[in-house]
Amino acid sequence: MENHEWEDEIIEGIRGQKRAEPNPFLFTRIESRLEDSKTGSVWNLKFKIAVGLCALTLLLNSVLIVQVLSNRVAESTIVETNYQVDSYQFDIY
Amino acid sequence: MDTNHFKTIKLIAAGDRVAFRELYEAFKSRVYNTSFSYFQNAEVAEEITQDVFLEVFRSAGSFKESSSVSTWIYRITVNKSLDGLRHRNRKKRAGFLMSLFKKDSGELKVDLAHFISPEKVLENKEKSEFLLKAVSDLPESQQTAFILSYIEDLPQKEISVIMNVSEKAVESLIQRAKGNLRKKLEIFNPNRRKNN
Numbered sequence: 069m070e071n072h073e074w075e076d077e078i079i080e081g082i083r084g085q086k087r088a089e090p091n092p093f094l095f096t097r098i099e100s101r102l103e104d105s106k107t108g109s110v111w112n113l114k115f116k117i118a119v120g121l122c123a124l125t126l127l128l129n130s131v132l133i134v135q136v137l138s139n140r141v142a143e144s145t146i147v148e149t150n151y152q153v154d155s156y157q158f159d160i161y
Numbered sequence: 162m163d164t165n166h167f168k169t170i171k172l173i174a175a176g177d178r179v180a181f182r183e184l185y186e187a188f189k190s191r192v193y194n195t196s197f198s199y200f201q202n203a204e205v206a207e208e209i210t211q212d213v214f215l216e217v218f219r220s221a222g223s224f225k226e227s228s229s230v231s232t233w234i235y236r237i238t239v240n241k242s243l244d245g246l247r248h249r250n251r252k253k254r255a256g257f258l259m260s261l262f263k264k265d266s267g268e269l270k271v272d273l274a275h276f277i278s279p280e281k282v283l284e285n286k287e288k289s290e291f292l293l294k295a296v297s298d299l300p301e302s303q304q305t306a307f308i309l310s311y312i313e314d315l316p317q318k319e320i321s322v323i324m325n326v327s328e329k330a331v332e333s334l335i336q337r338a339k340g341n342l343r344k345k346l347e348i349f350n351p352n353r354r355k356n357n
Contacts, residue, residue, distance in 0.1 A: 076339075098185070
């Protein structure tokens with residue numbers, strides 16, 4: 069069996085070493101990141117509302133356009149039909 | 162002690178910044194030291210520490226008292242550190258691919274075997290630095306088990322909860338990690354070199 073005393077001494081030497089401490093200003097950085105993410109989420113919400121309103125406006129406009137166009141088609145059909153009826157009646161006399 | 166931390170977590174979930182600061186002060190060195198052991202880089206360790214505490218603040222509401230606060234924070238730390246390592250390895254791989262196309266990438270490549278010359282007898286500080294470098298070359302699970310056991314001095318039971326494996330598996334991971342570390346350290350053993 070191989071003797072690993074030297075290697076084991078190094079490995080065991082890592083136990084119980086003093087912990088490294090972070091920068092004393094780290095908490096301030098964490099707090100500012102928390103604030104940023106809050107502001108970010110408010111902007112996210114505002115952005116979502118704006119996109120939603122735009123989509124709704126577009127949808128309403130398209131519905132309106134479709135309605136206007138279909139009304140015009142219906143009106144022109146009525147005019148054409150009346151003209152044909154008039155012509156037909158005129159032919160009788 | 163943990164009952165106090167449970168109360169602190171509840172306060173944090175309600176948005177209490179004073180409680181958050183209290184928890185930060187209680188765990189900052191454990192979180193920072195663990196992440197530093199993975200990266201051996203103060204800047205990256207601070208980034209990971211920030212991510213861990215942000216996660217603690219955001220998910221305090223979903224904390225379940227089935228585990229201790231310490232175990233929960235260690236688990237977040239290990240996960241964030243491993244994510245960071247994977248991200249760094251992906252970048253390294255991409256860098257390596259790029260270097261195949263570029264003749265001189267200008268990147269300094271550090272090979273563990275040449276990090277400290279075998280001709281030099283290792284000083285105490287160098288020993289720990291070299292050991293940590295060797296630890297970072299271990300597979301993820303062995304690395305985590307070794308760091309939590311040897312550097313953070315946690316009992317195997319707690320490590321098994323953090324890593325979500327059995328205590329036997331933790332024991333085996335630590336043994337394998339030690340075996341691999343011995344192999345890496347062997348080349349610097351002055352007695353062995355004299356014999357050869």
